[in-house]
Each structure stands twice: as C-alpha cells, then as structure tokens.
Amino acid sequence: MNREAFERQYQDDWKRLGELLDHLERVKKSDVCGGFPELYRRVCHQLALVRSRLYGTDLEQHLNGLVLRGHHQLYRRSGPTWTQVADFFVAGFPRLVRREARLVGVAVALLFGPLLAMVAAVAARPELAYSVIDPATAAEYQSMYDPADSMERGSQTDFYMFGFYVYNNVSIAFQTFAGGILFAVGSIVYLVINGVVIGTVAGHMVNVGNGDAFFPFVVGHGSFELVAIALAGASGLKLGLALAAPGRRSRRAALVAAGRESIRMVYGIFGMLVLAAFVEAFWSSSTVFPSTVKYVAGGAGWVAVAAYFTLAGRDGRAA
Amino acid sequence: MLDTTRTVETPEGVELGLRLAGPAVRAYAWAIDFAIRIAAYTVMSIPLAFFGQVGMGIYLVLVFLVEWFYPVYFEVHRDGATPGKRSLGIRVLHDDGTPVSWGSSMVRNLVRFADLLPVAYGFGLASMLIHPDFKRLGDLAAGTLVVHRVADGQPASIPEAPPRPPGAVLTLPEQRAILEFAERQTTWSAQRSAELATLARPLTGLTGYAGHAALLGIANWLVGRR
Numbered sequence: 168m169n170r171e172a173f174e175r176q177y178q179d180d181w182k183r184l185g186e187l188l189d190h191l192e193r194v195k196k197s198d199v200c201g202g203f204p205e206l207y208r209r210v211c212h213q214l215a216l217v218r219s220r221l222y223g224t225d226l227e228q229h230l231n232g233l234v235l236r237g238h239h240q241l242y243r244r245s246g247p248t249w250t251q252v253a254d255f256f257v258a259g260f261p262r263l264v265r266r267e268a269r270l271v272g273v274a275v276a277l278l279f280g281p282l283l284a285m286v287a288a289v290a291a292r293p294e295l296a297y298s299v300i301d302p303a304t305a306a307e308y309q310s311m312y313d314p315a316d317s318m319e320r321g322s323q324t325d326f327y328m329f330g331f332y333v334y335n336n337v338s339i340a341f342q343t344f345a346g347g348i349l350f351a352v353g354s355i356v357y358l359v360i361n362g363v364v365i366g367t368v369a370g371h372m373v374n375v376g377n378g379d380a381f382f383p384f385v386v387g388h389g390s391f392e393l394v395a396i397a398l399a400g401a402s403g404l405k406l407g408l409a410l411a412a413p414g415r416r417s418r419r420a421a422l423v424a425a426g427r428e429s430i431r432m433v434y435g436i437f438g439m440l441v442l443a444a445f446v447e448a449f450w451s452s453s454t455v456f457p458s459t460v461k462y463v464a465g466g467a468g469w470v471a472v473a474a475y476f477t478l479a480g481r482d483g484r485a486a
Numbered sequence: 487m488l489d490t491t492r493t494v495e496t497p498e499g500v501e502l503g504l505r506l507a508g509p510a511v512r513a514y515a516w517a518i519d520f521a522i523r524i525a526a527y528t529v530m531s532i533p534l535a536f537f538g539q540v541g542m543g544i545y546l547v548l549v550f551l552v553e554w555f556y557p558v559y560f561e562v563h564r565d566g567a568t569p570g571k572r573s574l575g576i577r578v579l580h581d582d583g584t585p586v587s588w589g590s591s592m593v594r595n596l597v598r599f600a601d602l603l604p605v606a607y608g609f610g611l612a613s614m615l616i617h618p619d620f621k622r623l624g625d626l627a628a629g630t631l632v633v634h635r636v637a638d639g640q641p642a643s644i645p646e647a648p649p650r651p652p653g654a655v656l657t658l659p660e661q662r663a664i665l666e667f668a669e670r671q672t673t674w675s676a677q678r679s680a681e682l683a684t685l686a687r688p689l690t691g692l693t694g695y696a697g698h699a700a701l702l703g704i705a706n707w708l709v710g711r712r
Binding site: 169170171172192207208211212214215218220221222223224225228231232234235238239242243244246247323324326327328329330331333334337338341342344345346348349353406419422423425426427430431433434 | 496498499500501502503504538539540542543544545546547549550553554562565579581583584585587588589590592593596597598599600603609623626627628629636644658659661662665666669708709710711
C-alpha cells in the first residue's frame with residue numbers, strides 16, 4: 168500500500184480521534200468517550216506502520232502528536248479521594264512511619280541529641296548560649312517569655328502568629344525534606360541546627376529564670392512540632408540514602424521510588440504542623456489556664472502522638 | 487545524536503517522540519511565573535492590609551500556599567504547565583510520557599528548594615547541564631521531564647507533479663530522503679531547492695530546475711500518484 172492509499176483509508180480515524188481528544192481535553196471526564204481506547208490503539212498501530220514504511224516525517228509527526236495526546240488522556244491519573252485522605256491519616260501515615268522506624272530513629276537522635284546536649288551544656292556554662300544565639304535575639308526571647316509580663320495576647324495577634332507558624336514551620340519541614348537529595352547532608356544539617364538552637368533557647372530560658380513561662384508555652388505544641396520536624400528529616404534521609412546506597416536498583420530508580428514513598432510522609436508532616444501551628448497560636452499563648460493545666464494537656468499531647476505512631480492502623484484495614 | 491529528543495515506549499508498543507526543554511526556556515518560564523507570583527502577593531496584600539494582624543496572618547498563610555503549591559496546582563490541574571510554562575509551550579510529564587501526578591509534582595516542587603542552593607538555582611542548573619534529559623534535582627527525584635508541546639499539525643502535502651518512475655530500485659531511506667525533500671522544498675528558495683536537487687544527479691541524470699522537477703515527479707510516483 169502506498170502513502171496516498173494509506174491516508175485515504177485511515178484519515179477518518181485520525182479525524183475522529185482528533186475530535187474525541189478535543190472533547191476529552193475540554194471536559195476532563197472519561198465517561199463520555201465511547202470507543203476512545205479502541206480508536207487510540209488503532210492509531211498507535213497506524214503510527215507504527217507509518218514509521219516502518221517511512222511514509223514521511225510530516226505524517227509521522229501528525230500521528231505522533233495525536234497518539235501523544237491520546238496517551239495523556241488514557242493514562243491520566245486521578246487525584247486522591249477524600250476517603251483516601253482520611254484513610255491515610257487514620258492508618259497509612261503511622262504505618263509508613265513504623266515501616267521507616269530505623270530512619271525515624273536516626274532523625275530523632277539527630278534532632279533531640281543536640282537539643283538535649285545543648286540544654287545540659289547551657290545549664291552548666293550559661294555563657295555558651297551567646298555563642299549560638301546573638302545577645303539581641305536572646306534578649307528578645309527573654310522578654311517574650313518573661314513571667315512578669317503575663318498580659319494575655321489579643322486574639323488578633325493569635326491569628327497573625329498562626330499564619331507565621333504555618334509559613335515558617337512548614338517551610339522548615341519542607342526544606343529539611345528537600346535537603347535530603349544532597350546525599351542526606353541537607354537534612355542532617357537542618358536537624359542538627361534546629362536541635363542546637365531549640366536546646367540553647369530552652370537552656371537559656373532556665374538560666375534567666377523564665378522557665379515557668381517558657382515550658383508551659385512549648386509543652387502544648389512541642390509534641391506535634393518536634394516530631395514532625397524529625398519525620399521531615401527522616402523522609403529527607405530516605406531520599407539521600409537512596410542515592411548513597413541504592414541497593415539492587417539503579418540510583419535513578421531508587422531515588423524515584425524513595426521520592427514516591429517519602430512524599431507521602433511529607434503529607435502527614437504537613438497535617439501535623441498545621442495542627443501544631445493551631446495549638447501554638449491559640450492554646451500555647453493563652454495565659455488563662457494555670458501552668459498545671461498546660462503541663463497536663465501538653466503531656467497528653469505527647470502520649471497521643473506516641474500512641475498514634477505506635478498503635479494506629481494496626482488492625483489491618485486498607486490504608 | 488545531538489537532538490534533544492527522547493523516545494518513550496507506550497504499552498501499545500509504539501514509540502512516542504518527546505522534545506526536551508532546555509535550561510534557557512525553563513528559566514524564562516520561571517521568570518514569568520515569578521512575576522505572576524509577585525503580582526499575586528501585591529494584589530493580596532492591598533485588601534488584607536485593612537484587617538490588621540488578622541489580615542497579616544491570612545496573608546502569611548496565602549504566601550506560604552502560593553510559594554510552595556502554585557506550581558503543583560497548575561501542573562496537576564492545567565495539563566502539566568504553570569502559566570509561565572504554558573506561555574512558552576512547555577509542560578511537565580513523567581519519564582514514561584504520562585501526565586504528572588500529584589505525588590510527583592509535589593516531589594519535584596518541594597525538592598526545588600535543594601535546586602535553589604547554594605545560590606540562584608546553582609545546583610539545579612548544574613544538574614540540568616550534566617543530565618542528558620535536562621533534569622534538575624527535583625526532576626530526578628520525581629522522575630519527571632519537561633518537554634515542548636508537540637503541535638500535531640496537518641500532514642504537509644507533496645506538491646502535485648507529473649509522476650515519474652525512479653528508474654532504479656530505491657532503498658527505504660532513499661525513498662524517504664526524496665519524500666522529505668518534496669515535503670520541505672517550500673521552506674527553501676527555489677535556487678536552494680535546485681541546488682539540492684543537483685545532488686541527485688546520479689539518479690535523475692538532470693541538474694538544477696530540471697532535476698528539481700524530476701525529483702518532485704519521483705516523489706509523486708512514490709506516494710502513489712501514478
């Protein structure tokens with residue numbers, strides 16, 4: 168068969184496929200396209216014939232363009248449904264964290280190790296605080312958690328702080344994750360720096376006698392926030408580890424597989440940090456309740472986080 | 487091959503040609519998106535400025551969302567292209583040519599932060615220049631490509647001419663060369679076409695405009711107008 172006859176025989180298919188694709192690209196619904204997959208596969212076959220018989224680049228490009236558009240429509244992926252999102256937070260997320268228990272352990276050590284070390288170091292030698300945070304920042308923290316200044320913050324400020332915590336904390340978590348692609352170095356650096364700074368501030372607050380204002384403030388949201396940052400580090404470590412030790416895969420394949428898994432953990436982290444920002448802005452800052460209530464509620468938060476990650480999703484229902 | 491094309495095989499067993507987008511066009515697209523984001527922040531800040539600290543709080547949440555999710559939203563819901571990419575005719579696809587999914591778009595846009603390091607997309611640019619598919623770190627982690635949109639234009643028709651048998655058995659690549667010459671001859675000057683046709687003298691025995699006419703005749707014969 169020569170090209171003219173070929174074109175005569177199949178041009179109706181091409182025209183119909185083009186029209187169907189125009190329609191599909193407009194409506195984005197797949198339930199109205201009778202015969203689309205069949206027609207698409209027929210044109211795929213025709214493209215292969217055009218190539219092997221060398222009918223000409225223009226015809227090949229025309230069919231290549233049609234097939235490419237068809238491919239995009241046929242293999243389009245749909246986003247998650249609300250049920251899937253709910254399932255993820257009920258069961259999938261804690262399961263994922265348990266599956267990565269070793270990396271999570273390393274990340275927790277990288278964050279909390281320097282944190283506790285700095286608390287101890289600053290308690291022993293108070294002047295150490297000033298080699299981590301400059302005196303101006305230290306003074307700022309000092310006045311922020313001054314027990315004498317126990318004025319209740321306005322709800323307007325609470326709202327501003329909510330925006331600030333979302334912007335700041337989630338960005339830090341995302342950066343900690345992204346830094347993992349640099350052979351995990353970025354994630355490790357972020358975890359350690361955050362641990363050192365938080366530990367120094369906490370130690371400094373104790374030294375200057377602001378502990379009674381500082382700890383009731385941080386105990387409420389600290390559970391979600393610190394654990395979420397550690398998990399962001401763990402998901403970054405997973406990326407870096409895939410590059411450094413890909414196992415029996417190519418580095419490229421290992422990295423893509425690790426990316427697909429760890430981004431799911433980032434969804435969970437995002438949820439935790441929005442929750443933490445909410446608690447930090449509207450509950451932690453409130454001075455209506457006595458410190459005892461704050462400690463009890465904060466302790467309950469830690470227990471809840473621990474229980475969530477150890478127990479949730481163990482009953483084997485679909486994630 | 488120096489061509490910046492990449493082929494992916496579909497489950498139907500055909501290979502699709504994708505034209506990869508290089509660092510320059512992607513930088514332009516980024517600049518357009520950046521300008522759009524700045525404009526969006528400015529527009530958002532004006533009404534929110536009237537609401538004091540509540541307004542500032544909302545503003546920060548919105549800045550956060552735009553900064554991290556602007557590319558994700560458009561890549562997933564607008565055919566793989568942010569407004570900047572769309573205006574330059576490029577889009578994001580998976581390595582296998584399928585449209586980018588939520589997860590992949592999230593990965594490539596979060597890892598963007600590592601591409602930004604140490605300054606001004608340094609790592610991203612280095613990665614794009616080294617990688618044969620112009621991938622930045624985010625594309626590597628997500629398994630995505632940035633490609634030019636292919637226009638599926640109508641097939642060009644070969645100009646009518648009295649068909650003429652080639653007078654020798656032509657191999658497929660030879661036939662193809664003649665057909666492509668006939669398809670593309672409108673894109674050159676007549677003089678250049680005649681000059682090129684002279685190269686086929688061993689086949690046609692003619693040079694210049696006569697050779698050109700002869701080649702068109704053979705092309706017509708080859709496509710079946712005989």
